[in-house]
Amino acid sequence: MKYVIIGGDAAGMSAAMEIVRRDKQAEVTTLDKGHIYSYGQCGLPYVIAGRIPSTDNVIARSVDTFRKKYGIDAKTGHNVTNIDSEAKTVSGIVLETDESFHISYDRLLIATGANPIFPNFEGSDLAGIHTLKTIPDTKAILNDLNDSVKQVTIIGGGYIGLEMAESIAELGKKVRIIQLGNQLADIFDEDMAELIHEEARQNGIELIFNEEVKGFKGKDHVQTVVTDKGEYETDFVLAAIGVKPNTNFLDGTGMHMTPKGAILVNPYMETSLENVYAAGDCASHFHRIKQKDDYIPLGTTANKQGRIAGMNMAGGANTFKGIVGTSVVKFFHLTLGRTGLSEKEADELGFDYEVHKQKAKDIAGYYPGNQEMQLKLIYEKKTQKLFGAQIIGGNGVDKRIDVFATALYHEMTLNDLLDLDLAYAPPFNGVWDPIQQIAKRKS
Known part of the structure; x- marks a missing residue:
């Protein structure tokens, strides 16, 4: 064969x-x-930051x-x-x-x-304009991010844009993100995205919303990003518009x-x-x-x-069971996790749903080093069947978003969450896990 x-x-x-x-x-x-x-594309931003020593490691x-x-x-x-x-x-x-x-x-x-989306912008052939998808892309970026680069402009505020904003800021560069819409990370709802905006600004990231990039200016190397509302001087451009x-x-x-x-x-x-x-x-x-x-x-x-x-x-008869839309990303001191549907998606699908938001600690509140997370839960109004969850915080976000993803896979309800036998000890959790705290309030 x-x-x-x-x-x-x-x-x-x-x-x-x-x-x-x-x-x-x-x-x-x-x-x-x-x-x-066979390489880990998701590790490439961390090669640029220097946290992973070489592209060989991925x-x-x-x-x-x-x-x-x-x-x-x-x-x-x-x-x-x-x-x-x-x-x-x-x-x-x-x-x-x-x-x-x-x-x-x-x-x-x-x-x-x-493939990365890269419209045919005017001036897009200038040196210093990059996308990130492959190991050769990574090497080209590392080669261009030299000491002469002071100001970096990132087009797009999705996951790659966020990860690269953090990585490049860690190199001591000024970073600006230009976003066509009104928020970063638009797979999150707007109210949750405000937490991401706050974290970006606290770490010196300049945010430009509701502007459309039209092209670039420069002699041989990019010097200016041109939008429908203005021009921005820059030494380096990363296009992270999507794929x-x-x-x-x-x-x-x-x-x-x-x-x-x-x-x-x-x-x-x-x-x-x-x-x-x-x-x-x-x-x-x-x-x-x-x-x-x-x-x-x-x-x-x-x-x-x-x-x-x-x-x-090779002769099998196995099936792909599908996805529930789970993802997680590190952004400076925050972890951004989501699974299932956002409010925007639930609206588009015409679902009859309710939303509940709550803050909780990642571990027992009396144990030193606890950190706060913001949870948002979306569920069917009549049956309380889970539709989606978004969590933004410090430690422990990934653990909870994975539990929510498992719950979505098995079509669980708010009440079902209360019956889960989740691990507890003060250094790791409260006696009621944050996902059970939010379920208990609404079930």
């Missing part, structure tokens, strides 16, 4: 490893246009390891430009030689990930896609084309609360979907 996988990172190599474990006669070929396989397995230890034909510098599902071939260009290649398959996985599925090469194949350009997959990770699977940041993600396909690209989801795709390509 010939297996071909397009993409050499989280989803692609999770699938490849499942195939070689399950099919000892498998011929596995992986194709990636880059030269580095590489899980080298290309040679896949080749020599696991027998995978891991090709680099291979840019796939077309698939032919009737002929069962993939074709493209070897970037270093400009030669074309054609490879046949029995089963194909598309795991091409996502989009890397699926343009599938135009004309007849592949069923979402409006955002992600490949539609069923629970077995199969696409609309026979013997073609997709997984990760290029694919759709079924949302258990919304009960429909969504697009929330995260490394955790990519690894899970890739694993299931590989199992099924």
Whole structure:
């Protein structure tokens, strides 16, 4: 059986490893246009901050390891430009030689990930303007963030924008964030985002809201960011506007896609084309609360979907159970956690819901070192079934958001939270966990 996988990172190599474990006669070929396989993209901002010493530290397995230890034909510098599902071939260009290649398959996985969104701004070809997605991106940023850089401008206030604002500020640079909308981290509701704004300002981050970037000025190097309302001097620009599925090469194949350009997959990770699977940041993600396909690209989801795709390509019948939209990020002294639906999403879906907010301590209030967190809970008005949670605070946010995520997966109610047998000792928790405190007030 010939297996071909397009993409050499989280989803692609999770699938490849499942195939070689399950099919000892498998011929596995992986194709990636880059030269580095299987690395932790989420760790890259911390390489820039210096907390992780080198990009080498975020590489899980080298290309040679896949080749020599696991027998995978891991090709680099291979840019796939077309698939032919009737002929069962993939074709493209070897970037270093400009030669074309054609490879046949029995089963194909598309795991091409996502690309940073970067509009065709005027002046975007100037030096000093960057995006962050890959290890080469990281090295280019580190090379440009020299002592001459005093002022950095970040376009976009999502997770990458926040993480990079913190990392660059730690290098002693002045940091400005320009955001098209009226808040940072718009996966949080506006009332919770105010806590993020306060933390940003306390750490010297300049926030510019409700302005649209139109372009850049400079001679050879960027010197000015131009918006619809003004101009801002800068020495360096990071565009962190978001990502989009890397699926343009599938135009004309007849592949069923979402409006955002992600490949539609069923629970077995199969696409609309026979013997073609997709997984990760290029694919759709079924949302258990919304009960429909969504697009929330995260490394955790990519690894899970890739694993299931590989199992099924090798003859299994396993299903992806879906996501509930869980994420967490460090921002200076805060931890930002969320899962399920925000108020905005619940409104869009027409759900009849209620909201409760409460402050709580991460550990026993009398124990030294306790820290405050702000919790926000969204639940169905009639049944008190949980819809979503947002928590912002210091220590212990990740623990609680994971409990909420588990509760959402199992369709629990406020009353169900009170019955959970959660760990308690004063250095770790209060006798009533914060999630039970908020449930007790409303159930």
